Amino acid sequence: MMSEAIDFVIVENLGWTLFHSLWQFTLIGIAVWLFLTALQCRSSAIRYRVLSCGLLSMITVSCITFFTLANETARNIRSAELVSVSTDVGLPAPHPHEIDDNAVSTFQSPIVSEPFVARPDPRRSGYRISGEQRSVTGSGISHEPAALSWAHWRGVVLAVVEPWIPMIMFVWMAGVAVLSLRPLVGWRSAGRLRSVGLSEAPQRVVEIVGRLARQMRITKALTVVESALVEIPTVVGWLRPVILMPASAITGLPNEQLEAVIAHELAHIRRHDYLVNAVQVFLETVFFYHPALWWVSMSMRDEREKCCDAVVVGMTGDPAEYVKMLLRVEESRGMSAVPHPALSAGGGRLVDRIRLLTHPPVRRGSNGGFYSVLLLAVSV
Structure with a gap:
């Protein structure tokens, strides 16, 4: 049972990683395109480094997303076990300061009446929705309308996507098998x-x-x-x-x-x-x-x-x-x-190579490539 639960968590986190890559890769692609547009007169070596940096950024953000979701899931499971043990033995629930912030928004007291509540499986890291957003401060608990908060809308979107995660994983695995x-x-x-x-x-x-x-x-x-x-x-x-x-x-x-x-x-x-x-x-x-x-x-x-x-x-x-x-x-x-269509009048890769050889770009500085790649990495 434990191994099945772990497998479920891994598959679900992978599904969420694929979902988040949709907007992450789009932003990286836009950043790379902007830099290439600005580097039209630079050498191919500099442009190649920018593209390589963009591809490496896509790999990096996917790994960070997956492990972030895995850590969040582990914290939620520990918090759920702590609340469950406290309830079973009749002890008071842990003080809010003893539970991490994610657990506060995920596990609400059953006696609180809220207009909209979604209680996820503690193994899942997909969404966090409640009628109100609670933040623990030194002076107490502050209440902020969820409709005005980023966390609320993030939770709504993720709650809509969450039922489709199994289908996303099925389509992805089928595509990987074919490719x-x-x-x-x-x-x-x-x-x-x-x-x-x-x-x-x-x-x-x-x-x-x-x-x-x-x-x-x-x-x-x-x-x-x-x-x-x-x-x-x-x-x-x-x-x-x-x-x-x-x-x-x-x-x-x-x-x-x-x-x-x-x-x-x-x-x-x-x-x-x-x-x-x-x-x-x-x-x-x-x-x-x-x-x-x-x-x-x-x-x-x-x-x-x-x-x-x-x-x-x-x-x-x-x-x-x-x-x-x-x-x-x-x-x-x-x-x-x-x-082979490379020599067609409409263009082609060989035509671009010949054009670059016969009309080389004008260099405008020696350190531009380094700073461009560095700025791209920082912006991503």
Whole structure:
């Protein structure tokens, strides 16, 4: 019985956490959007940090909400047990100062006549409603009309939502079960790419990878192979990354452009982007219902590519040649059976990357990015 009660409390607190994330994530998304709007002329690295800070804030507020609800539930249970024991043995109820503030508003004396009373199960932390709000002070108990108090309206809203918590949890678990297929399929595909259709990369490619890795101070053991299953250069894995090179990139690109392609993939490895993307996929699965999280996560992927482009251009010093390489790689992928819309006239991520490379932003200060991220964290 005790374990069932604990499981019920955990599930209910999780349901309330999901409910509160609706408005919490919305506020964080608005804050991130405002900062990105103000940082239009800043570098992609700064914008990526702001987006990462927003995603981290979403995780943080969800954890804080869950553990706050858990602590509140534990206090309510202890207060309920204390009141129950006092009643059973015929002792006077504990002085109000001996019960925490939440218990005062939750457990009212049965002889008090009130126009509207909702008495929750002590295991639940969902709502606190009473006809009057009582606050214990040094001079006694003050009475304030509940209709004028924030606590009253908060209690009304939570009381309306509370019956829907089981349905919210059911829909959430069903959504997580369906969305979990996405990372599972992705991991299976990644495993297949690491073992099927591989051949040894030419020696000149291996030498380029080794030289660029030393130049970028990458200490991980790297493996570069030629793959028949990929159309564009791809990195698979985090602890033991494998660089998959399509035959078209190896044979169809001059050495300068080939080095730029490899440098771009090495930039992903140095930034641990494979691990960050795995975390993003996990969060997209857990919080699949919130568009703000999806927007932040997709924006991070866009800025991530731009960050790696900036690394390559900083190494080669020739953005025009790098743009030519991007176009050639994209055209080789476009000749596949399934056309890719990245080069469509209406825009696309590749168009944004090329526009940024050909028209870099004007920097207005060196410390703006740090203070922007700091201010975002404080505001959230």
